Each structure stands twice: as C-alpha cells, then as structure tokens.
Amino acid sequence: MNYIELFGVSGSGKTFLKKKIEKEKKNIYYAKKFIIDYFLVSKNRSFFERIISYLIIIYFSNFFEFFKSFLRPKRIIRKKNNKIIFEKSESKKYLNVMSFIKISSYYENILKKLSVELKFRNKEIYKVIKKEIVKTRQSQLFKNKIHLWFLENLLILEILKFKKNNGHIILDEGLIHRIYILFSISKSKNQFLKQVFKFYKQIGKIYFIEISLDKLLKNVSLRNKQNQGFLYHDKKEMIREIKNYNNYVNKVKNKIKFKKIKK
Numbered sequence: 001m002n003y004i005e006l007f008g009v010s011g012s013g014k015t016f017l018k019k020k021i022e023k024e025k026k027n028i029y030y031a032k033k034f035i036i037d038y039f040l041v042s043k044n045r046s047f048f049e050r051i052i053s054y055l056i057i058i059y060f061s062n063f064f065e066f067f068k069s070f071l072r073p074k075r076i077i078r079k080k081n082n083k084i085i086f087e088k089s090e091s092k093k094y095l096n097v098m099s100f101i102k103i104s105s106y107y108e109n110i111l112k113k114l115s116v117e118l119k120f121r122n123k124e125i126y127k128v129i130k131k132e133i134v135k136t137r138q139s140q141l142f143k144n145k146i147h148l149w150f151l152e153n154l155l156i157l158e159i160l161k162f163k164k165n166n167g168h169i170i171l172d173e174g175l176i177h178r179i180y181i182l183f184s185i186s187k188s189k190n191q192f193l194k195q196v197f198k199f200y201k202q203i204g205k206i207y208f209i210e211i212s213l214d215k216l217l218k219n220v221s222l223r224n225k226q227n228q229g230f231l232y233h234d235k236k237e238m239i240r241e242i243k244n245y246n247n248y249v250n251k252v253k254n255k256i257k258f259k260k261i262k263k
Helices: 015-026 031-042 048-057 064-069 097-099 105-119 124-135 140-160 174-183 189-198 213-226 237-250
Strands: 002-009 076-082 083-088 169-172 204-209 261-263
Touching: 002 015, 002 140, 002 174, 015 169, 015 204, 031 048, 031 105, 031 140, 031 169, 048 097, 083 124, 083 140, 083 174, 083 237, 124 174, 124 189, 140 169, 140 174, 174 189, 174 237, 189 237, 213 237
Parallel strands: 002 169, 002 204, 204 261
Antiparallel strands: 076 083
C-alpha cells in the first residue's frame, strides 16, 4: 500500500496537489472509504451499520462533491488570540440532508468503535495527543473536532499495516499537519513535540509545501471570495503563520523524512 501525506500552511495548495497526484495514480483509496471498507470487513456489523456505511461512502465521494454546497452551509475557520474558531456561515435554504440523517455522527461512531476494536487508545502516541488536546485552552467544539481528525489519521496509519496491495492513499492534511495545529496552540510546544515524536513512526512519503507570501496572497484571495475554509484576517497574519510553520518544520526536519515542494 502506498501512502502519501502533505503538510503546509492553510492556503498553500495541499488539496490542489492532492488532486493532481490522484490523477496521476491508479487504484486510489479515499480516507473515509478506506476506513469504512476496513470496518465492513468484519462479519459482525449489523444490517443498519452496513447501510449507514454505504451512505457515508456516497456522501463523501468525489461524485457527490458538487452537491454538497446545496446540502450544508459552508465551513469557515479563523484564528483569533491563539484560539481556533469555527464560524457559522449563512445556511442554505435547501434541506440539510447531512444533519437530517446525521452522517457525520455515524462516521464518528465508526471511528470510535474501530479505535476500541484495534485497542488503539492504549497506544502511547494517542495518549500524548489526547492529553495535549485536553490541556489546550480551546472550545469544546474544537477539542472534539481535532480529536476526531487525529483519530482518523492514526487509524489510517494503523489499518495500513494490514493492507497489502498496490493502492494509493493521499492525505492533504495528514498526521504531521495535524500535529502542527496542536503545536501552534500548545503552551508547552517543545515538550509536546518531544513526547509525540518519541512514539511516531513514519509510514510512506511526506511532502512539505513551502509557499511564498505572494503566492499565498493569491490563493487566499480566491478562498476569501468562496468564503470557505480557513480564512486569514490580513497580510500580517499570513506572514506570522508562514514564520510559525517554518519554525515547526525546522524542529521536525530531523524527526521525519520529507521532500520540499516550493511554490
């Protein structure tokens, strides 16, 4: 199984590069489908669990991507005073199907169930991350979300140990990027990195997207028009974020093997 993850500041083009690589590869596995396929291998799943699992696969598929804008409000994320805030955009007038059948909640339940079955919560790297999440001075909403993001990333790496084929899975926000998010808001940054990389074992290839300020300004201008995703307040915040991310890269460059892509 071939695994690739990307990391870089928000707006650096991680998702764009992910899609480009996917077009060049064959036998692509998408993160959520990859996890659910493994979940469905067990014969102990109920009929209801199987039906919901297939609905999740359809909902998060590329084919359904176009229709999502009609089914849910856009997600806006900002950082203010070192706190990550999820803002509510204006809801669509159309029926919010995802909320109605609770697709996200069912997917979260699958992640939690697999983490128990794989005895994942006993792993040291998970304990370090969970402890750091609890310590952060963030909203409970953010803590819940980042916990699930980490759970998804770590489960993918765990399941990869059992997958023996020529498929490809590519993450635009893999474990290294998630660790940066937690690092950026941590009160004990160096201690956290020391602890988490003590138990980290690299799998596959990692690419760091190093972007110039001018290029980031262009990318962010488009994102601001779409009013979706992580939005910067101003140019000063972009400069600060690039500086902080480069500082993070310097701290982890001897702990992981990665290739740099300049933009």
